[in-house]
Amino acid sequence: MKTKIVYAVTSDETDFYLEQTLVSVYSLRLYNPETRVVLIVDDKTNDTLIGKRAKILEYISDKVVVNIPAKYTKKERSRYLKTTIRQHIEGAYLFIDSDTIITDNLSDIDNLLDKGIDIAAVKDSHCDFKDMQNYKLILSRAHIIGWDTILKKDTIHFNSGVMFVCDNNFTHKFYDEWHNNWIYELHKGLFYDQLALAYTNQMLKYPIKELDGIWDCQICQDGLSYLYKAKIIHYFGEIGNRSAYYFRNINVFEKVKESGNIPQTLIPFIRKGKGAFIGHHFVCDDVDFMQSFLYKLYRRFPKLFKTINSVIECSFKLLHKKRSVK
Numbered sequence: 001m002k003t004k005i006v007y008a009v010t011s012d013e014t015d016f017y018l019e020q021t022l023v024s025v026y027s028l029r030l031y032n033p034e035t036r037v038v039l040i041v042d043d044k045t046n047d048t049l050i051g052k053r054a055k056i057l058e059y060i061s062d063k064v065v066v067n068i069p070a071k072y073t074k075k076e077r078s079r080y081l082k083t084t085i086r087q088h089i090e091g092a093y094l095f096i097d098s099d100t101i102i103t104d105n106l107s108d109i110d111n112l113l114d115k116g117i118d119i120a121a122v123k124d125s126h127c128d129f130k131d132m133q134n135y136k137l138i139l140s141r142a143h144i145i146g147w148d149t150i151l152k153k154d155t156i157h158f159n160s161g162v163m164f165v166c167d168n169n170f171t172h173k174f175y176d177e178w179h180n181n182w183i184y185e186l187h188k189g190l191f192y193d194q195l196a197l198a199y200t201n202q203m204l205k206y207p208i209k210e211l212d213g214i215w216d217c218q219i220c221q222d223g224l225s226y227l228y229k230a231k232i233i234h235y236f237g238e239i240g241n242r243s244a245y246y247f248r249n250i251n252v253f254e255k256v257k258e259s260g261n262i263p264q265t266l267i268p269f270i271r272k273g274k275g276a277f278i279g280h281h282f283v284c285d286d287v288d289f290m291q292s293f294l295y296k297l298y299r300r301f302p303k304l305f306k307t308i309n310s311v312i313e314c315s316f317k318l319l320h321k322k323r324s325v326k
Contacts, residue, residue, distance in 0.1 A: 002091075003091075003092045004093040004094070008039075011045050022056045025039075027273060037061050039064070052259070052261075079186075084179050086174070094109050099234065102231070118170055119171060121210070121216070139152065145185055147195070154201075158208050219234070236248075246269045
């Protein structure tokens with residue numbers, strides 16, 4: 001495989017980003033044992049890669065450390081790192097976010113080199129921009145920095161979680177512009193790398209080519225139709241305690257953090273990444289509910305939700321009983 005795999009991580013002992021990366025790299029190695037893997041970290045993260053946290057270094061080929069000004073927060077450092085990767089890596093690479101599970105051999109990505117493609121990524125949410133669930137939210141954020149009227153014209157927004165990037169003058173320019181746009185966005189109080197990515201793509205006349213959805217199967221956002229052939233599953237980093245997809249549950253990474261390694265109990269789920277669903281689950285196509293504050297209440301405050309739901313249920317039964325009597 002000619003194309004390198006790149007992970008970028010900003011982490012400390014209080015989060016699970018490093019543990020998520022370790023799981024992703026482990027899954028990558030199952031199907032791509034000879035692939036060259038580069039881990040790029042900021043200087044603060046590098047200082048923490050000792051003891052149990054150094055286990056990830058056994059699975060990578062090269063480590064690159066980037067010094068980032070101390071004024072940036074951890075979240076900002078993460079975006080800073082992501083928007084400057086091209087400056088620090090030689091050769092073509094496939095960038096993969098930490099919150100992913102690799103489920104297949106990735107060597108076919110070399111075909112993009114043969115086709116002379118500069119940059120490629122998968123549609124965000126696997127749909128056109130105006131059909132995205134958070135379309136209005138993105139425009140409201142863009143409005144803060146004066147990009148909303150510009151981005152309204154876009155057909156596609158790309159997900160930055162998996163990106164193929166060739167090594168040439170143009171891709172270096174693209175990343176320079178992406179980083180500068182992100183810095184401008186940050187000065188306006190925002191820090192979203194994908195917003196700056198969309199604006200940069202439009203600025204430079206839409207150079208990003210579309211990858212098949214199997215390369216970045218966003219299972220929480222219209223990705224089910226790509227799951228059966230998925231090469232990379234992108235489960236997104238918001239982990240909790242009530243998800244049907246195994247790797248969206250915090251206890252998985254608590255076990256990894258505790259041992260510093262991949263527990264034996266975890267390996268079967270990594271091997272069957274396409275089918276790593278647990279408990280009772282079903283496909284819910286009620287998008288309005290999923291976007292509602294009621295759903296947020298259900299996710300964040302389940303006990304309060306159950307109480308409110310019980311009151312509504314009793315009221316509904318009482319009303320139904322009265323109508324039946326009449």
